[in-house]
Amino acid sequence: MSYSGFLWQRLWQSVLTLLGLAVIMFVVSRVIPGDPARLSLGPLATDSQVTALRHDLGLDRPLVAQFGVYLAGVAHGDFGQSLVTRQSVFSDLASRLPATLELVFASIFLVGVVGVLLGALGARYHGGWFDALLRAFSLLGVVAPSFFVGILLQLLFGYYLNILPVSGQLNLDTAYSGGPTGMALLDGVVTGNGALAWDALRHLVLPAVALALGDLGQIARVTRANMLDNSRKDFIRAQRSYGISDALMTFKYLLRPSFIPSLTLLGLAFASLLGNAFLVELVFSWPGIASYASNAILQKDFNAIMGVVLIFGVFFVLASVLVDLLAGVVNPRLRLMGQR
Amino acid sequence: MTWLTGTAPFPQTGQAPTLALDGLSIRFARRDVPVLDRVSLHIRRGERVGLVGESGCGKSLTMLALMGLLPSGAQVLGGTLSVLGQLLAQRAWGHARRPAPGLAMVFQQPTAALNPVFTVGDQLLAVARTQPKQVNKAALTTACLTVLEQVRLSDPRRVFSSYPFQLSGGMRQRVLIALALLRKPTLLIADEPGTALDVTIQAEILSLLDDLVREEHLALLHITHNLGVARETTDRVYVMYGGRVVEHAPTAELFRSPSHPYTVGLLGSIPRLDGSGTGVGIPGTVPAVQGMPPGCRFQSRCPLAEPACRRLEPPPDADEAFVSCVHPLTATTRPGLWT
Amino acid sequence: MSAPVALLPVAASRPGSDGWRRFVRSPGAALGLVIVVLVVLAALLAPVITPYPQHAGPFVDFAHASQPPSAGHWLGTDAVGRDLLTRIVFGYRTSLLLVVVVLSIGIPVGVLLGLVAGYYGGWVESVIMRVTDIFLALPPLALVLAVTSVLTPTLVNAMIAIGALWWTWHTRLVHGMVSGLKNEDFIEAARRAGASDAHLLFRELLPNVISTVAVKTTLDAAFVILLGSGLSFLGLGATPPTPDLGTMVSEGAKYLPGQWWESVFPGLAILLVSLGFNLLGDGLREYFDVDVQR
Numbered sequence: 001m002s003y004s005g006f007l008w009q010r011l012w013q014s015v016l017t018l019l020g021l022a023v024i025m026f027v028v029s030r031v032i033p034g035d036p037a038r039l040s041l042g043p044l045a046t047d048s049q050v051t052a053l054r055h056d057l058g059l060d061r062p063l064v065a066q067f068g069v070y071l072a073g074v075a076h077g078d079f080g081q082s083l084v085t086r087q088s089v090f091s092d093l094a095s096r097l098p099a100t101l102e103l104v105f106a107s108i109f110l111v112g113v114v115g116v117l118l119g120a121l122g123a124r125y126h127g128g129w130f131d132a133l134l135r136a137f138s139l140l141g142v143v144a145p146s147f148f149v150g151i152l153l154q155l156l157f158g159y160y161l162n163i164l165p166v167s168g169q170l171n172l173d174t175a176y177s178g179g180p181t182g183m184a185l186l187d188g189v190v191t192g193n194g195a196l197a198w199d200a201l202r203h204l205v206l207p208a209v210a211l212a213l214g215d216l217g218q219i220a221r222v223t224r225a226n227m228l229d230n231s232r233k234d235f236i237r238a239q240r241s242y243g244i245s246d247a248l249m250t251f252k253y254l255l256r257p258s259f260i261p262s263l264t265l266l267g268l269a270f271a272s273l274l275g276n277a278f279l280v281e282l283v284f285s286w287p288g289i290a291s292y293a294s295n296a297i298l299q300k301d302f303n304a305i306m307g308v309v310l311i312f313g314v315f316f317v318l319a320s321v322l323v324d325l326l327a328g329v330v331n332p333r334l335r336l337m338g339q340r
Numbered sequence: 341m342t343w344l345t346g347t348a349p350f351p352q353t354g355q356a357p358t359l360a361l362d363g364l365s366i367r368f369a370r371r372d373v374p375v376l377d378r379v380s381l382h383i384r385r386g387e388r389v390g391l392v393g394e395s396g397c398g399k400s401l402t403m404l405a406l407m408g409l410l411p412s413g414a415q416v417l418g419g420t421l422s423v424l425g426q427l428l429a430q431r432a433w434g435h436a437r438r439p440a441p442g443l444a445m446v447f448q449q450p451t452a453a454l455n456p457v458f459t460v461g462d463q464l465l466a467v468a469r470t471q472p473k474q475v476n477k478a479a480l481t482t483a484c485l486t487v488l489e490q491v492r493l494s495d496p497r498r499v500f501s502s503y504p505f506q507l508s509g510g511m512r513q514r515v516l517i518a519l520a521l522l523r524k525p526t527l528l529i530a531d532e533p534g535t536a537l538d539v540t541i542q543a544e545i546l547s548l549l550d551d552l553v554r555e556e557h558l559a560l561l562h563i564t565h566n567l568g569v570a571r572e573t574t575d576r577v578y579v580m581y582g583g584r585v586v587e588h589a590p591t592a593e594l595f596r597s598p599s600h601p602y603t604v605g606l607l608g609s610i611p612r613l614d615g616s617g618t619g620v621g622i623p624g625t626v627p628a629v630q631g632m633p634p635g636c637r638f639q640s641r642c643p644l645a646e647p648a649c650r651r652l653e654p655p656p657d658a659d660e661a662f663v664s665c666v667h668p669l670t671a672t673t674r675p676g677l678w679t
Numbered sequence: 680m681s682a683p684v685a686l687l688p689v690a691a692s693r694p695g696s697d698g699w700r701r702f703v704r705s706p707g708a709a710l711g712l713v714i715v716v717l718v719v720l721a722a723l724l725a726p727v728i729t730p731y732p733q734h735a736g737p738f739v740d741f742a743h744a745s746q747p748p749s750a751g752h753w754l755g756t757d758a759v760g761r762d763l764l765t766r767i768v769f770g771y772r773t774s775l776l777l778v779v780v781v782l783s784i785g786i787p788v789g790v791l792l793g794l795v796a797g798y799y800g801g802w803v804e805s806v807i808m809r810v811t812d813i814f815l816a817l818p819p820l821a822l823v824l825a826v827t828s829v830l831t832p833t834l835v836n837a838m839i840a841i842g843a844l845w846w847t848w849h850t851r852l853v854h855g856m857v858s859g860l861k862n863e864d865f866i867e868a869a870r871r872a873g874a875s876d877a878h879l880l881f882r883e884l885l886p887n888v889i890s891t892v893a894v895k896t897t898l899d900a901a902f903v904i905l906l907g908s909g910l911s912f913l914g915l916g917a918t919p920p921t922p923d924l925g926t927m928v929s930e931g932a933k934y935l936p937g938q939w940w941e942s943v944f945p946g947l948a949i950l951l952v953s954l955g956f957n958l959l960g961d962g963l964r965e966y967f968d969v970d971v972q973r
Contacts, residue, residue, distance in 0.1 A: 152943070234453045238519075
């Protein structure tokens with residue numbers, strides 16, 4: 001089928017996926033033992049209070065009706081009310097999501113840009129000490145749990161060397177109103193507030209590195225391997241024989257055909273980054289949705305859990321579609337001749 | 341000793357050859373016997389010279405050495421290369437990883453030799469930019485379109501903006517020639533051009549190369565294992581065996597009266613419509629480099645081998661026609677050799 | 680824990696002695712094998728080889744709490760006085776148990792479904808692959824978190840949650856391979872000779888996919904350990920006092936930087952076993968000569 005047809009199909013599948021996710025979540029949450037109303041009110045509540053709250057929350061209506069009400073609410077941006085914070089889940093998420101996004105975007109940048117760059121350099125200087133160092137570094141990134149890397153980074157750069165902060169998004173005394181986007185670094189840059197930007201950057205470095213390390217190592221390895229494979233191909237020898245410079249060969253003509261398989265990895269990396277963000281946020285006390293979600297899980301705050309899971313689902317699905325889109329941009333055969 | 345065949349020297353002998361390779365010897369690391377032994381080639385503008393031999397005879401290695409694309413394991417033991425009379429430093433060819441100015445190569449496999457994720461135009465421009473006279477992009481593009489016209493592509497603009505997979509095999513081969521032409525070469529090396537294509541397309545490509553040699557006054561080194569092609573498309577031929585040049589003659593003469601036992605066997609083995617030709621290959625196989633005897637490398641398979649063959653040296657002069665053999669064949673001795 | 684392994688299915692070849700030489704020649708593979716074997720042995724022999732096996736259960740000794748590494752406690756003690764070395768070795772038991780349970784549920788199911796879907800085709804294939812696609816499209820961690828959150832956060836539930844997802848990758852992998860293989864000549868020949876479906880599935884097709892599955896299983900083990908330790912770091916793993924490496928890191932992190940050993944040593948232990956399985960998996964990939972994209 002044509003490429004644009006393929007993209008539409010992916011979008012449609014995404015919607016179905018999200019719907020399926022919502023259904024699964026909803027069914028599981030309503031079927032387990034444990035009464036959310038009672039949990040919310042505490043063990044000292046009377047039966048009539050519990051029943052009243054159940055009625056208020058609509059928990060006494062049939063499951064399908066409950067789901068329908070929920071979906072209608074979601075369509076209006078209403079994810080229900082958090083049992084824990086008593087506020088709208090939507091506003092809870094909205095206030096905490098940007099911080100998580102800032103962290104994830106910074107990590108993606110590291111993975112996609114630094115990872116590919118290191119892979120290219122490793123291929124260029126392969127066999128040398130740089131290459132060996134790079135491969136060891138990649139391996140370590142892949143095998144180390146991200147929360148542990150976070151702790152080690154805190155110990156080294158925070159406590160022993162004392163050059164970078166170990167927690168939070170900003171220093172306590174830095175003035176920040178939540179800016180236009182809620183992403184401190186971006187806001188600092190956009191509003192020209194140098195002090196804010198600098199502080200935000202200093203706080204962002206360690207968590208972003210801890211989060212990115214695993215996938216960065218993987219992308220570097222794969223890019224390097226692909227480049228080495230491709231460097232033996234005829235078209236590379238041919239282009240070299242026409243006198244094209246080494247630098248141009250490595251970073252343009254060898255890199256682009258080698259980069260395409262890495263794109264799929266980048267998409268998968270996004271999913272794992274979302275998951276690992278949870279762990280890294282906790283280690284660095286990052287004010288994102290991780291602590292909110294952890295609390296929600298431990299307190300069985302269903303609306304909050306649903307909200308978080310759906311948000312995750314949306315981003316995950318968006319990332320998959322984006323990867324397919326990017327694959328078309330980089331691979332002309334796919335773009336012009338459609339899905340094989 | 342090497343016998344000169346008595347043919348008149350070639351035309352234009354007074355000028356310096358476009359390419360003069362003399363005494364090239366190459367060995368692979370840790371092996372004593374050189375895999376190329378004092379190979380010499382001279383080529384002049386307007387000439388179409390063939391380098392003929394079976395797989396493993398060293399013709400590809402010679403080509404790689406000229407283009408500076410030698411693999412890292414190959415060690416140059418000796419030899420000089422001059423282009424247009426200028427002697428090149430050793431670092432400008434051999435392992436240079438890029439060819440000396442004036443040399444360009446047309447690769448063998450049109451599918452594999454073009455970068456799949458860049459348009460033909462991108463790849464042409466990249467080569468055009470390496471030429472010294474840096475101009476703006478529009479001028480470069482014009483140069484690329486011109487060269488696409490030169491290789492007889494009917495819609496240069498369309499080809500320019502296409503990706504390799506959108507073009508046919510014949511078109512891709514023409515693009516490869518165009519890429520070589522952009523280097524404004526004086527010598528074009530064609531590595532088995534068109535062998536990966538249909539015979540009819542191959543014929544068109546070979547005819548195109550002929551025309552280019554004439555129009556641009558190029559020198560052409562045509563490397564092939566296909567004797568039929570060599571006969572149609574070259575003016576003179578060097579025959580290689582086992583890393584040495586064993587015979588050098590004008591094409592017509594080589595095919596009419598070959599003098600080296602190997603050449604005779606090679607030509608004789610081609611089945612012909614009139615019933616002549618054995619249809620059988622030369623008995624035995626090419627021995628490994630280690631197993632080569634001193635002197636003539638064809639001794640182990642030659643019915644006329646004798647002790648004197650062990651003292652045979654490669655020919656001294658690449659300009660003259662010669663047979664590198666102790667007892668070259670004549671009209672009387674030739675017919676019964678391989679039957 | 681980085682992204683799960685994506686594989687390009689390729690018909691596996693018999694390794695032979697050449698494969699073994701490749702395996703042994705790569706120092707990484709040999710090291711990986713050594714690490715894995717040592718960890719497994721240590722976990723099996725835990726009660727016998729650890730200095731304070733009783734510390735693996737309910738045990739407190741505040742007099743010796745939070746002590747740095749010493750002769751009596753090689754890796755120090757934790758906040759309630761338990762020997763860290765002992766608890767780490769017992770923690771390996773928990774990790775390996777998780778690996779065994781998850782993979783022994785997930786892989787046989789996944790491989791079977793993949794074989795069936797690839798071989799029979801038709802509506803059987805459609806149904807199986809649709810379901811698999813749906814599961815694959817869902818973000819894994821989100822689902823795992825969701826499931827473990829609505830069930831009580833215990834190790835058993837974590838295993839169930841993870842195991843319930845694991846089959847999907849293997850199904851897709853095996854299905855891809857079998858779809859290609861079923862048209863090969865050797866299958867045709869066996870079918871004409873009257874072989875039953877079961878024979879074809881298990882005697883002809885399965886051995887051809889097994890080496891790829893084996894490589895992926897080893898790499899999976901590493902991923903399961905990282906995933907499991909991540910869950911327990913969040914508080915969703917084994918219930919105390921069962922020793923669990925992720926929980927130990929999370930508990931120990933409260934005492935940074937002063938009593939750094941309480942979180943660093945368990946973390947290193949996780950890294951070590953993950954390294955072992957990764958190196959072993961890479962080595963097996965060389966041995967079987969399979970095209971596995973990490």
